[in-house]
Amino acid sequence: MKMTWRWYGEGNDDITLDHIRQIPGVMGAVWSLHDKVAGEVWEMERIQEVADQLAAKGLSPAVVESVNVHDDIKMGLPSRDKYIDIYIDTIRKLSKVGVEVICYNFMPVFDWTRTDLYKETKDGSNALFYEKKLVEGASPQSIVDRILEGAGEKTMPGWEPERLAHLEKLFDDYSGISEDMLFDNLKYFLERIIPVCQEEDIKMAIHPDDPPWPIFGLPRIIRSRDHIEKFLKLVDSPYNGLTLCTGSLGPNLSNNIPAIIREFGDRIHFAHIRNVKVFENGDFIETSHRACDGSVDIVEVVKAYHEIGFEGYARPDHGRHLWGEEKNCRPGYGLYDRALGVMYLLGIWDTLEKEKNK
Numbered sequence: 001m002k003m004t005w006r007w008y009g010e011g012n013d014d015i016t017l018d019h020i021r022q023i024p025g026v027m028g029a030v031w032s033l034h035d036k037v038a039g040e041v042w043e044m045e046r047i048q049e050v051a052d053q054l055a056a057k058g059l060s061p062a063v064v065e066s067v068n069v070h071d072d073i074k075m076g077l078p079s080r081d082k083y084i085d086i087y088i089d090t091i092r093k094l095s096k097v098g099v100e101v102i103c104y105n106f107m108p109v110f111d112w113t114r115t116d117l118y119k120e121t122k123d124g125s126n127a128l129f130y131e132k133k134l135v136e137g138a139s140p141q142s143i144v145d146r147i148l149e150g151a152g153e154k155t156m157p158g159w160e161p162e163r164l165a166h167l168e169k170l171f172d173d174y175s176g177i178s179e180d181m182l183f184d185n186l187k188y189f190l191e192r193i194i195p196v197c198q199e200e201d202i203k204m205a206i207h208p209d210d211p212p213w214p215i216f217g218l219p220r221i222i223r224s225r226d227h228i229e230k231f232l233k234l235v236d237s238p239y240n241g242l243t244l245c246t247g248s249l250g251p252n253l254s255n256n257i258p259a260i261i262r263e264f265g266d267r268i269h270f271a272h273i274r275n276v277k278v279f280e281n282g283d284f285i286e287t288s289h290r291a292c293d294g295s296v297d298i299v300e301v302v303k304a305y306h307e308i309g310f311e312g313y314a315r316p317d318h319g320r321h322l323w324g325e326e327k328n329c330r331p332g333y334g335l336y337d338r339a340l341g342v343m344y345l346l347g348i349w350d351t352l353e354k355e356k357n358k
């Protein structure tokens with residue numbers, strides 16, 4: 001397991017590469033060109049610039065999260081080919097600087113969805129929260145307004161105000177697109193890009209839907225073991241793989257994540273590891289990584305990765321915001337709880353390694 005850390009880029013993240021390289025065990029920064037909207041060309045100079053910044057600090061550039069997929073591809077519009085050509089151009093360029101894995105998602109309109117960005121918890125820290133009833137009863141616009149207001153000046157991937165300004169049109173465009181159609185459109189995309197990935201030796205790693213159920217009537221297709229199995233068969237190649245996110249699959253308690261890891265382990269290229277506490281009414285809050293703090297047994301998750309001999313990339317996913325850091329950090333992406341998470345994950349891993357080598 002190679003431990004990494006999501007970094008938003010020079011001047012766009014209060015956590016610097018110098019902070020990151022001092023966290024024990026972290027060997028790479030997961031990066032992207034965060035100012036690029038889906039479908040935009042990534043210039044080689046910009047890519048090289050980030051690769052150089054990482055190399056100067058001894059950090060690997062092997063994982064990019066995300067290269068976002070244009071809605072026309074997700075909707076299967078005739079213009080999709082133009083956007084797939086641009087995607088392919090980006091894949092080829094990324095391979096030149098040593099990128100090995102590209103994380104992306106195929107969620108319509110919204111990436112991750114929450115109702116509160118800074119929900120206060122008993123110990124005075126705060127964290128991302130999802131209130132099920134609120135989403136069920138609310139209009140998409142009211143959730144967008146709530147989240148963007150909460151974010152203030154901070155930009156958040158998946159919540160680009162420019163894109164969400166056309167919310168009604170986006171919903172209109174997706175109306176009539178069923179789960180099956182979305183799967184077909186994903187297959188079309190994969191059939192075009194996976195041969196290029198094989199040539200360039202770059203593995204695609206789809207991110208599951210977060211939360212793992214349909215919202216606002218939009219189809220969501222990567223949210224359970226069966227969805228994952230169907231997805232992997234769309235193009236049966238090691239280059240067509242997964243970002244296995246415990247926090248995205250976790251809010252549906254019937255998702256047995258350790259079992260999913262054991263079953264599909266050879267197709268997991270990137271592990272997002274975090275915990276969520278799911279309440280009886282279906283609400284959930286993000287917690288520390290510790291198994292006893294949430295509903296996902298992170299010890300069993302790490303055990304499953306260890307058992308399959310996982311050699312892919314991992315990162316601590318969201319953490320709570322601690323010690324007042326919410327004033328500066330992106331929701332879910334503070335320094336402290338994620339750094340504590342790294343140490344928890346590596347603590348379990350190292351213990352298992354030691355036992356194995358006894």
Ligand code: DNO
Binds near residue numbers: 065112207
């Ligand atoms: C949330 C992230 C997601 C993820 C995308 C991948 O914090 O895990 O936004 O980056 O879904 O495309």
